[in-house]
Amino acid sequence: MTGASRVRRGRGRPSRTETAAAPATRDRILEAAREEFSERGYEKASVRGIAKAAGVDSALVHHYFGTKEQVFEAAIEIVFASALSAPDAVADGPRDAVGERLTRFVFGVWENPATRRPLLAVVRSAVNNETAAAVFRRLVAAQLLRRIAGQLDVPDPELRAELAAAQLVGVAMLRYVIKVEPLASADMEQLVARLAPVVQGHLTNP
Amino acid sequence: MTGASRVRRGRGRPSRTETAAAPATRDRILEAAREEFSERGYEKASVRGIAKAAGVDSALVHHYFGTKEQVFEAAIEIVFASALSAPDAVADGPRDAVGERLTRFVFGVWENPATRRPLLAVVRSAVNNETAAAVFRRLVAAQLLRRIAGQLDVPDPELRAELAAAQLVGVAMLRYVIKVEPLASADMEQLVARLAPVVQGHLTNP
Secondary structure, three states: OHHHHHHHHHOOOOOOHHHOOHHHHHHHHHHHHHHHHHHHHHHHOOHHHHHHHHOOOHHHHHHHHOOHHHHHHHHHHHHHHHHHOOOOOOOOOOHHHHHHHHHHHHHHHHHOHHHHHHHHHHHHHHHHOHHHHHHHHHHHHHHHHHHHHHHOOOOOHHHHHHHHHHHHHHHHHHHHHOOOOOHHHOOHHHHHHHHHHHHHHHHHOO | OHHHHHHHHHOOOOOOHHHOOHHHHHHHHHHHHHHHHHHHHHHHOOHHHHHHHHOOOHHHHHHHHOOHHHHHHHHHHHHHHHHHOOOOOOOOOOHHHHHHHHHHHHHHHHHOHHHHHHHHHHHHHHHHOHHHHHHHHHHHHHHHHHHHHHOOOOOOHHHHHHHHHHHHHHHHHHHHHOOOOOHHHOOHHHHHHHHHHHHHHHHHOO
16 A cells, blocks of 8 residues: 555655555556455446556556456455465464464454455455456465465365364454454454364364 | 236336235335345435336335335335244243244245345345445344244343354355355255254353
8 A cells, every 4th residue: 555655745756655666566566456456346346447547557557467367366466475474374384383372373464454454355355346256266276275285184175174264254254344343343363262163273283 | 026017017007015005015126125125235225216117106115114214114014024023933942942933034034035135135235335234234233133042041141142142143244145166055954053052052151
């Protein structure tokens, strides 16, 4: 958000990012895209609007990322980057603490102001638009959850990972999106203490 | 949905509902409202559009229900009617089966074609609009969850009820809205068997 504002203010004069090469332009487009998708939602957002906010031509956005769907996917991928990086902070590590790692990861991205907005954009877009829902399925289900499931030596590992994720998706919906009290104001450590064993149970209980 | 279509087709000639008195008109407006909110979402829906679909004057809609927000609340209240009716099918009954009752109730409204569409309208509206979110909070949190919490003799009963609800909200999101596999196609009884103990645990575990 602040990045996109900076880009808008700075257009026409050299900014910090403009002094760097292609990777900086790419990042600036992604930042503008996150801003555009957060502000307008997937359906109303346009590659043209993203290009304008980033101070580049639409053709350059297409050159780097492809279609609007692919821009969306790239823009929100950062939200999941910490979980998808190797060594994977969620899937790897002691098996009896995978529930707590997944729980802390989800709270981490929601409590972080830099990732909360893109995540809100993902949620708002995914419940209203099939293309955005498909991106969510690819990123969350196919990458994050399947990776966790791959580490579990249990029957129905993918269904288990999805039920565990469902607990955390629901908490995020009620706490950060709908803002139901007392959940919205509850202490995070209190929530982790209640949720980690439930998430763990879904993943590894016989 | 079929009701609203019927009303539209039938305008100008006597229909089944038009032969009845005020309660039928009220129901027809609610049916048109559910259709309008499902189709267009809360923000784009209008009392004028609802009135037109129901074949009545906007003033009559206001007379029966008040503001657009109140029409929305009345239109979606039917979704929760079975849980809010007395004797309350969820809150009442053996305490050690309240988790299964809540789980079955949530699947019941989502699996029922008559309530799935209004519920989708609630979810889509609530994640995108603060007024719709407030209605969701009133109906789900203040009525359904607080009622369940009132029956629990445990610390933090409201937080517990919300964490239990979060599990089911998340499952509904991933199964019915985002349609993540294998959850979207999983057998309902298999899901109840996995979820009921978790929901019960949130509500009554020490």
